[in-house]
Amino acid sequence: MIVEDQALLAMELELVLGESGCDIVGCAMDQLSAFAIAGRENPDLALIDVNLLDGMTGPRIAQRLVAEHGTAVVFLTANPEQIPEGFAGALGAVSKPFDEQTIRAVVDFARQFIQHRTLGEPPRRFRLAPWLSTPPDEIAPH
Template structure:
């Protein structure tokens, strides 16, 4: 008997093939993919309905560079942990809009599995271990605890 999924994940990605590949890898990593969105409106509708633990968010979507706005709202309104997926890491806002970090495209299955494990530890235990290879950690997670300014 397999264990029930421990992370509810939303994929916010406008490349359908990449979203399907992510869904497969996340499922194999013990996650329950609760929805896929290609734009801001769909992402917020799914998040309000499903309350995901983790969101994999592309920076550039069908409705423009809305990934950072989506990330900020998912973090602040739903307490969702966010990981950016992007071919343009320079477009991630300073402070990462509350996201845990970013994975540059193209990425491989091993990287996504390692990022899910990293996010799982953060979500369940609020601990930040060694970041996975090819994962750029958000600056707010690298600041010593006493130095983090309240939001």
């Protein structure tokens, strides 16, 4: 699932994710659309911008997707200082601008976490969430 209010960037992400073997279940530009897609599709992974059409709602979306759907979340943001302390349950963040290689690596990292609840080596330009610095045997599934 992609939550991004810049249409061209959302389309680029959709292309890169599709080429990486992901099934895109939907693209949202705001909180309401994101919750509708999540309720209908129950996504495994969501790439979420912090600032959307309806303001700085990305962290709220992330928190709800993690809590209600067990979704693995990665923030995409040009303003990393706006990511809340604790990352709202997200795995980490990638700063904009980013390249295709970074997105592919982040997807692979997230897949490993989703499938095995283990952490691989964090990709370059990926800021790991502080809660993931807990020893791996203490990470409980959501």
